[in-house]
Amino acid sequence: MSTRAEIISSFYHQSDEDSRLQRSRHGQLEYAVTMNYIHRFAAPGSCVLEVGAGTGRYSIALAREGFKVTAVELVESNLSILQKNSKGMKNLQAVQGDATDLSRFADRSFDITLVLGPLYHLYEQEDIHKAIDEAIRVTKKDGIIFFAFVSVFGIMYANYLQGNWSIGQEENFTEDYKVRHFKEQLFTGYDVTEFEKLFEEKPVQWLATTGTDGILEPIEDRVDFEISDQDFQTFIAWYLAFSEKRELLGHTNHLLYICRRLS
Numbered sequence: 193m194s195t196r197a198e199i200i201s202s203f204y205h206q207s208d209e210d211s212r213l214q215r216s217r218h219g220q221l222e223y224a225v226t227m228n229y230i231h232r233f234a235a236p237g238s239c240v241l242e243v244g245a246g247t248g249r250y251s252i253a254l255a256r257e258g259f260k261v262t263a264v265e266l267v268e269s270n271l272s273i274l275q276k277n278s279k280g281m282k283n284l285q286a287v288q289g290d291a292t293d294l295s296r297f298a299d300r301s302f303d304i305t306l307v308l309g310p311l312y313h314l315y316e317q318e319d320i321h322k323a324i325d326e327a328i329r330v331t332k333k334d335g336i337i338f339f340a341f342v343s344v345f346g347i348m349y350a351n352y353l354q355g356n357w358s359i360g361q362e363e364n365f366t367e368d369y370k371v372r373h374f375k376e377q378l379f380t381g382y383d384v385t386e387f388e389k390l391f392e393e394k395p396v397q398w399l400a401t402t403g404t405d406g407i408l409e410p411i412e413d414r415v416d417f418e419i420s421d422q423d424f425q426t427f428i429a430w431y432l433a434f435s436e437k438r439e440l441l442g443h444t445n446h447l448l449y450i451c452r453r454l455s
Contacts, residue, residue, distance in 0.1 A: 196375045197266060197290070200313050203378055204267040210247040210277075217419060218408035222446050223249065224428050225404040225435060226308070226338075229448060233336040233399075234259065234304050241302040241330060243291045243323075244309035248274035248284075255284040262302070264289040266310075291323040300332045308340040315373045315380055320390065328394060331453045337396065339449040340404075344371050344381030346445035350409040384441045387449060396451035402435045403444030 194202075208215075213223040227250070234240065238259055242251045245263035247270050255261045255278065263278075263286040265271040271288050278284045289296065291310035305327045314320045327337050344364050352360030364372055364381060373380045388401060411417055419427060434440060441447060 196313065196315070196319075199375055199378060201267050201269075205269050209270055210249075210273050212246075213249050216409075217412055217424060218405045218445070220424070221408055221428060221431065222405040225402070225432060226250070226340075226448065227253065228432060229400070229402065229450060230254070230304070230306070230338070233450070238303035239301070240304045240306065241297070242306040242308065243289075243294065243327060244307060245274060245286070246270050246309060248277055248286065250306060250308065251284060251286070252278050252281070255281050259283070259304075261285070262297075263287070264291070264294070266290050292319050292326065293322070294326040294330050297330045299329055300335075301330050303332055303335050305331045305335065305337045307338065311339055311341050312379050313375075315375045315377070324390060324394065328396060328453055333453055333455060335453050336399070337451050337453065339451075341387050341447055341449065342379055342381045342445055343442050343447060344383060345442045346407075346409075347379065347381040349407065349443065350445050353410065384438075384447065387447075391449070391451065394451075395454045397454055399450045399452055400436055400448070401441060402448050402450070403441055404435070404446045404448055405444055406431055406435075406440075407443050407445075409445050 213219040236258065240254055240259045240261045242261065242263045245251045245265045248263055251261045251263040261284045263274060263284065265274060265288060271286060274286045278286060291307060307323065307327050310323055314323055331337050347364060348360055363377060366372055371383055371386060384401060
Protein backbone atom coordinates (compact mmCIF):
# COMPACT_ATOMS: atom_id res chain seq x y z
CA MET A 193 0.00 0.00 0.00
CA SER A 194 1.36 3.41 -0.95
CA THR A 195 1.60 5.99 1.82
CA ARG A 196 -0.13 9.34 1.63
CA ALA A 197 3.21 11.06 0.97
CA GLU A 198 4.02 8.65 -1.86
CA ILE A 199 0.65 9.17 -3.54
CA ILE A 200 0.93 12.96 -3.28
CA SER A 201 4.55 13.03 -4.48
CA SER A 202 3.76 10.78 -7.44
CA PHE A 203 0.98 13.14 -8.56
CA TYR A 204 3.01 16.35 -8.23
CA HIS A 205 6.10 14.84 -9.86
CA GLN A 206 3.95 14.41 -12.99
CA SER A 207 2.02 17.69 -12.89
CA ASP A 208 3.03 21.23 -13.72
CA GLU A 209 2.18 22.79 -10.38
CA ASP A 210 4.40 25.79 -11.03
CA SER A 211 2.10 27.16 -13.75
CA ARG A 212 -1.23 26.04 -12.23
CA LEU A 213 -2.19 29.52 -11.01
CA GLN A 214 -1.20 31.19 -14.28
CA ARG A 215 -2.21 28.96 -17.18
CA SER A 216 -6.00 29.15 -16.76
CA ARG A 217 -8.55 31.78 -15.85
CA HIS A 218 -9.79 29.77 -12.85
CA GLY A 219 -6.20 29.51 -11.57
CA GLN A 220 -5.68 33.24 -12.07
CA LEU A 221 -8.92 33.95 -10.20
CA GLU A 222 -7.92 31.66 -7.32
CA TYR A 223 -4.58 33.47 -7.01
CA ALA A 224 -6.10 36.97 -7.23
CA VAL A 225 -8.80 36.26 -4.63
CA THR A 226 -6.41 34.54 -2.22
CA MET A 227 -3.89 37.38 -2.44
CA ASN A 228 -6.70 39.90 -1.93
CA TYR A 229 -7.69 38.23 1.34
CA ILE A 230 -4.08 37.89 2.49
CA HIS A 231 -3.59 41.61 1.95
CA ARG A 232 -6.71 42.37 3.99
CA PHE A 233 -5.20 40.75 7.08
CA ALA A 234 -1.40 40.89 6.70
CA ALA A 235 0.21 44.01 8.15
CA PRO A 236 3.40 45.26 6.46
CA GLY A 237 6.44 43.34 7.68
CA SER A 238 4.43 40.40 9.01
CA CYS A 239 6.11 37.05 9.58
CA VAL A 240 4.34 34.58 7.28
CA LEU A 241 4.40 30.79 7.33
CA GLU A 242 3.11 28.96 4.27
CA VAL A 243 2.52 25.26 4.86
CA GLY A 244 2.21 23.27 1.65
CA ALA A 245 3.84 26.04 -0.35
CA GLY A 246 4.05 24.09 -3.60
CA THR A 247 6.48 25.79 -5.95
CA GLY A 248 6.18 29.06 -4.06
CA ARG A 249 3.78 31.24 -6.02
CA TYR A 250 2.39 32.84 -2.87
CA SER A 251 5.55 32.66 -0.77
CA ILE A 252 7.74 34.30 -3.39
CA ALA A 253 5.17 37.01 -4.18
CA LEU A 254 4.81 37.85 -0.48
CA ALA A 255 8.57 37.89 0.05
CA ARG A 256 8.91 40.31 -2.85
CA GLU A 257 6.42 42.56 -1.07
CA GLY A 258 8.67 42.66 1.98
CA PHE A 259 7.12 40.02 4.21
CA LYS A 260 9.40 37.64 6.11
CA VAL A 261 8.34 34.26 4.74
CA THR A 262 8.98 30.68 5.79
CA ALA A 263 7.76 28.08 3.28
CA VAL A 264 7.23 24.40 4.11
CA GLU A 265 6.65 21.91 1.29
CA LEU A 266 6.28 18.12 1.42
CA VAL A 267 6.98 17.23 -2.23
CA GLU A 268 10.66 17.27 -3.15
CA SER A 269 10.15 18.28 -6.80
CA ASN A 270 7.99 21.25 -5.78
CA LEU A 271 10.50 22.27 -3.12
CA SER A 272 13.35 22.20 -5.65
CA ILE A 273 11.49 24.62 -7.93
CA LEU A 274 10.62 26.85 -4.97
CA GLN A 275 14.26 26.99 -3.84
CA LYS A 276 15.46 27.67 -7.38
CA ASN A 277 12.92 30.45 -7.97
CA SER A 278 13.63 32.10 -4.61
CA LYS A 279 17.42 31.87 -4.77
CA GLY A 280 19.02 34.98 -3.30
CA MET A 281 15.87 36.10 -1.46
CA LYS A 282 17.10 36.71 2.09
CA ASN A 283 13.61 37.06 3.55
CA LEU A 284 12.38 33.65 2.33
CA GLN A 285 13.39 30.34 3.85
CA ALA A 286 12.14 27.13 2.22
CA VAL A 287 12.28 23.74 3.96
CA GLN A 288 10.81 20.28 3.47
CA GLY A 289 8.14 19.22 5.92
CA ASP A 290 4.64 17.90 6.56
CA ALA A 291 1.64 19.92 7.75
CA THR A 292 0.97 17.36 10.49
CA ASP A 293 4.34 18.04 12.17
CA LEU A 294 5.61 21.60 12.49
CA SER A 295 7.69 20.83 15.57
CA ARG A 296 10.69 22.69 14.12
CA PHE A 297 8.78 25.92 14.85
CA ALA A 298 8.16 27.36 18.30
CA ASP A 299 4.70 28.23 19.59
CA ARG A 300 3.33 31.62 18.49
CA SER A 301 6.05 32.28 15.89
CA PHE A 302 4.07 33.73 12.97
CA ASP A 303 1.65 36.59 12.37
CA ILE A 304 0.03 34.89 9.38
CA THR A 305 -0.15 31.15 8.68
CA LEU A 306 -1.24 29.91 5.26
CA VAL A 307 -2.32 26.29 4.87
CA LEU A 308 -3.25 26.48 1.20
CA GLY A 309 -2.95 22.87 0.06
CA PRO A 310 -2.34 20.20 2.71
CA LEU A 311 -5.99 19.72 3.66
CA TYR A 312 -6.75 18.69 0.07
CA HIS A 313 -4.72 15.56 0.77
CA LEU A 314 -5.45 14.66 4.41
CA TYR A 315 -8.07 11.97 5.01
CA GLU A 316 -7.71 10.53 8.49
CA GLN A 317 -9.37 12.61 11.23
CA GLU A 318 -6.24 12.38 13.35
CA ASP A 319 -4.05 13.85 10.58
CA ILE A 320 -6.60 16.53 9.72
CA HIS A 321 -6.74 17.74 13.31
CA LYS A 322 -2.96 17.51 13.69
CA ALA A 323 -2.52 19.86 10.72
CA ILE A 324 -5.13 22.29 12.03
CA ASP A 325 -3.74 22.22 15.57
CA GLU A 326 -0.15 22.67 14.40
CA ALA A 327 -1.09 25.71 12.29
CA ILE A 328 -2.88 27.23 15.28
CA ARG A 329 0.00 26.44 17.64
CA VAL A 330 2.67 28.23 15.59
CA THR A 331 0.49 31.32 15.04
CA LYS A 332 0.71 34.26 17.42
CA LYS A 333 -2.25 35.29 19.55
CA ASP A 334 -4.58 37.36 17.34
CA GLY A 335 -2.68 36.07 14.29
CA ILE A 336 -4.62 35.04 11.18
CA ILE A 337 -4.77 31.53 9.73
CA PHE A 338 -5.94 30.60 6.24
CA PHE A 339 -7.05 27.03 5.55
CA ALA A 340 -7.78 26.12 1.92
CA PHE A 341 -10.13 23.25 1.12
CA VAL A 342 -12.08 21.95 -1.84
CA SER A 343 -15.83 21.51 -2.19
CA VAL A 344 -16.91 17.96 -2.95
CA PHE A 345 -19.60 19.46 -5.19
CA GLY A 346 -17.02 21.60 -6.99
CA ILE A 347 -14.96 18.45 -7.57
CA MET A 348 -17.99 16.72 -9.08
CA TYR A 349 -18.92 19.61 -11.38
CA ALA A 350 -15.34 20.19 -12.55
CA ASN A 351 -14.26 16.58 -13.11
CA TYR A 352 -17.21 14.25 -13.59
CA LEU A 353 -19.48 15.68 -16.27
CA GLN A 354 -17.56 14.15 -19.14
CA GLY A 355 -19.38 10.82 -19.24
CA ASN A 356 -17.88 9.63 -15.95
CA TRP A 357 -20.38 10.87 -13.36
CA SER A 358 -21.03 7.44 -11.80
CA ILE A 359 -17.31 6.94 -11.19
CA GLY A 360 -17.00 10.28 -9.44
CA GLN A 361 -20.12 9.71 -7.37
CA GLU A 362 -18.81 6.34 -6.17
CA GLU A 363 -15.43 7.85 -5.29
CA ASN A 364 -16.81 10.83 -3.38
CA PHE A 365 -20.08 9.65 -1.82
CA THR A 366 -21.43 6.61 -0.01
CA GLU A 367 -24.60 4.92 -1.27
CA ASP A 368 -26.65 7.13 1.08
CA TYR A 369 -24.83 10.28 -0.16
CA LYS A 370 -22.47 10.85 2.76
CA VAL A 371 -19.15 12.47 1.77
CA ARG A 372 -16.25 10.02 1.60
CA HIS A 373 -12.60 10.68 2.53
CA PHE A 374 -9.78 8.26 1.73
CA LYS A 375 -6.18 8.75 0.57
CA GLU A 376 -6.54 7.12 -2.86
CA GLN A 377 -8.88 9.97 -3.84
CA LEU A 378 -5.77 12.18 -4.00
CA PHE A 379 -8.01 15.25 -3.58
CA THR A 380 -10.70 14.94 -0.93
CA GLY A 381 -13.68 17.28 -0.97
CA TYR A 382 -15.91 18.63 1.78
CA ASP A 383 -19.39 19.87 2.31
CA VAL A 384 -18.76 23.47 3.47
CA THR A 385 -20.56 23.00 6.79
CA GLU A 386 -18.68 19.75 7.39
CA PHE A 387 -15.37 21.57 7.01
CA GLU A 388 -16.36 24.45 9.27
CA LYS A 389 -17.34 22.00 12.02
CA LEU A 390 -13.71 20.87 12.24
CA PHE A 391 -12.99 24.14 14.07
CA GLU A 392 -15.81 24.12 16.62
CA GLU A 393 -13.56 23.13 19.54
CA LYS A 394 -10.47 25.04 18.37
CA PRO A 395 -9.18 28.25 20.03
CA VAL A 396 -9.99 30.38 16.98
CA GLN A 397 -12.52 32.99 15.91
CA TRP A 398 -14.08 32.42 12.49
CA LEU A 399 -13.68 35.44 10.22
CA ALA A 400 -14.81 34.28 6.78
CA THR A 401 -15.44 31.35 4.49
CA THR A 402 -14.97 32.38 0.88
CA GLY A 403 -14.76 30.81 -2.52
CA THR A 404 -11.68 31.55 -4.59
CA ASP A 405 -12.42 30.32 -8.13
CA GLY A 406 -16.19 30.15 -8.47
CA ILE A 407 -17.50 27.86 -11.21
CA LEU A 408 -14.89 28.94 -13.74
CA GLU A 409 -13.14 25.56 -13.98
CA PRO A 410 -16.00 23.58 -15.59
CA ILE A 411 -17.17 26.60 -17.60
CA GLU A 412 -13.68 27.23 -18.96
CA ASP A 413 -13.80 23.86 -20.75
CA ARG A 414 -16.63 25.09 -22.99
CA VAL A 415 -15.53 25.76 -26.57
CA ASP A 416 -17.38 29.10 -26.54
CA PHE A 417 -15.72 30.36 -23.34
CA GLU A 418 -13.96 33.68 -23.89
CA ILE A 419 -13.05 36.61 -21.65
CA SER A 420 -10.64 39.42 -22.44
CA ASP A 421 -7.96 40.60 -20.01
CA GLN A 422 -9.95 43.80 -19.40
CA ASP A 423 -13.19 41.93 -18.79
CA PHE A 424 -11.41 39.46 -16.55
CA GLN A 425 -10.24 42.24 -14.23
CA THR A 426 -13.85 43.45 -14.06
CA PHE A 427 -14.95 39.89 -13.35
CA ILE A 428 -12.43 39.53 -10.48
CA ALA A 429 -13.79 42.66 -8.79
CA TRP A 430 -17.36 41.40 -9.25
CA TYR A 431 -16.49 37.95 -7.88
CA LEU A 432 -14.84 39.44 -4.81
CA ALA A 433 -18.06 41.27 -4.02
CA PHE A 434 -19.96 37.96 -3.81
CA SER A 435 -17.30 35.36 -2.96
CA GLU A 436 -18.57 34.84 0.62
CA LYS A 437 -22.25 34.36 -0.25
CA ARG A 438 -23.35 31.12 1.40
CA GLU A 439 -25.60 30.07 -1.46
CA LEU A 440 -22.63 30.08 -3.85
CA LEU A 441 -19.93 28.40 -1.76
CA GLY A 442 -20.76 24.77 -2.57
CA HIS A 443 -20.40 25.38 -6.31
CA THR A 444 -16.89 26.78 -6.17
CA ASN A 445 -13.98 24.36 -6.36
CA HIS A 446 -11.43 25.95 -4.01
CA LEU A 447 -12.35 27.77 -0.79
CA LEU A 448 -10.71 29.48 2.18
CA TYR A 449 -11.64 29.20 5.84
CA ILE A 450 -10.10 32.25 7.58
CA CYS A 451 -9.82 32.55 11.35
CA ARG A 452 -8.05 34.40 14.16
CA ARG A 453 -6.15 32.66 16.95
CA LEU A 454 -7.71 33.58 20.29
CA SER A 455 -5.22 32.43 22.92
